[in-house]
Amino acid sequence: MATAQEYFEALVEGNQDMVKTYIGDDLNVGTPPLKILNTGLIPGMEMVGQKFRDAEIYIPEVLMAARAMHAGLDLLKPKLMETGAKPAGKIVIGTVKGDLHDIGKNLVAMMFEGLGFQVIDMGVDVPTEKFEEVIKAQKPDILALSSLLTTTMLEMKSTIQFLKKRGVLDDVKTIVGGAPVTQEFADEIEADAYGKDAVSGAEKAKELLGIT
Ligand code: B1M
Numbered sequence: 001m002a003t004a005q006e007y008f009e010a011l012v013e014g015n016q017d018m019v020k021t022y023i024g025d026d027l028n029v030g031t032p033p034l035k036i037l038n039t040g041l042i043p044g045m046e047m048v049g050q051k052f053r054d055a056e057i058y059i060p061e062v063l064m065a066a067r068a069m070h071a072g073l074d075l076l077k078p079k080l081m082e083t084g085a086k087p088a089g090k091i092v093i094g095t096v097k098g099d100l101h102d103i104g105k106n107l108v109a110m111m112f113e114g115l116g117f118q119v120i121d122m123g124v125d126v127p128t129e130k131f132e133e134v135i136k137a138q139k140p141d142i143l144a145l146s147s148l149l150t151t152t153m154l155e156m157k158s159t160i161q162f163l164k165k166r167g168v169l170d171d172v173k174t175i176v177g178g179a180p181v182t183q184e185f186a187d188e189i190e191a192d193a194y195g196k197d198a199v200s201g202a203e204k205a206k207e208l209l210g211i212t
Contacts, residue, residue, distance in 0.1 A: 001031045007044030012057065014064025016071040023075050033079040037116065041076070045069050045114045049199030062198065063103075066110040073113055087118040089141040089209045092134055094122035095178075096155040101148035104178060108146065108195065111202035117142075128159045135168050142205055143169065145191075147178040156181070157189040164190070173208040177201050 002022035010018035019041075026036045048065045051057045091112050095105050102124045112119045120138055122130065135143060143163070147153050156176055163169045176186050177195035186194035193208055195201025206212075 001026045001029070001036070002040055004040055004043035004047065007040045008047040011041075011044050011048050011065040011068050012051065012061060014061070014068050016068045019068045019072040020075055023072050027079065033076050033083060037076060037080065041069060041072055042115060045111070049111070049203075052197070052199055059107075063107060066107055066114070066198070069114045070110055088116035088206070088211055090118045090120070090138065091142045091144055091205060092120045092122060092131070092138060092140040093144040093146070094126035094131065095124040095146045095148070096152050096159055097125055097127045098155055099147050099149050099152035100124045101146070101178075104148065104198065105146035107198040108144065108177065108201045111198040112144070112205060115202045115206060117202075117205065128162045131159060132163060132166060132168050135163070135172060140172060141209055142173045142175060144175045144177075144195075144201070144205070147176070147181060150180050153178075153180055153185065156191075160189050160191060175201060175204055175208065 002025065007019065007022060010022060022040065023036055026040065027033065045065065048062060052062050093105060093109050095102055109119050109121050120134065120140065122134060131143065145156050145159060147156050160174055173192040175193040175195055176191040181194065183194045193204040195204050
């Protein structure tokens, strides 16, 4: 089986073909898909995250790695489903109403998927009522909100307040992030967690659900 280091090297180069080749070869020799995910792809992506935190690589590399990881996940997902592997949890993510920025949000969503979460991406400019509708229907473990504008940060606050008042978040944890968002702001609006970047956001999601 390809090692986590080999997966990391393919991911950090954004080498989708190499990631797919590793997965294909691993599957061909009978490696269980969950093992490929947990001991290859995910640790490889965590190494990418570590390099990003250490400022050894930057957003373009993380984006390329995330895309390569996505390509790998697309190959692995049907096999995982066949084995009945359970996702780590379900996350509904969206950029709040009035905000059209989605590059960071997409990156966070990809990291969530890379760490084994099922992600329902609601896109951008999502009104509170739409979040309510989808949360009620999908019963996620986590609601993840992104905002890139100082004005739409306030929309985050009203979204969380509204959903809490309606009892929609009784069994749902919240995580917020985006360039203008801070830990202090997350505390102020009573979000359960704050993600500074895609990597720490995904790690916070794991912590929220008690996954080590
Ligand atoms: Co806009 N824009 N933009 N923009 N834009 C910013 C954000 C801005 C800082 C530029 C500036 O003035 N210097 C500024 C905001 C100022 C402010 O409010 N403080 C700004 C503005 C003003 C605007 C418009 C109002 C401009 C106008 O029309 N006059 C307008 C608003 C439109 C709207 O949303 N209603 C606008 C429009 C746009 C484009 C459409 C042109 C485009 C968006 C394209 C797209 O997303 N599809 C755009 C872009 C690209 C930017 C900049 C240049 C880049 C944003 C980006 O993608 N960064 C940005 C300036 C900048 O940041 N340098 C800017 C890369 C991305 C990977 O980072 O999104 O921060 P980021 O995500 C990070 C973290 O924040 C975090 O993880 C990610 C990865 O590490 N993160 C989370 C994000 N969400 C998270 C959620 C989490 C956890 C972590 O948990 C749930």
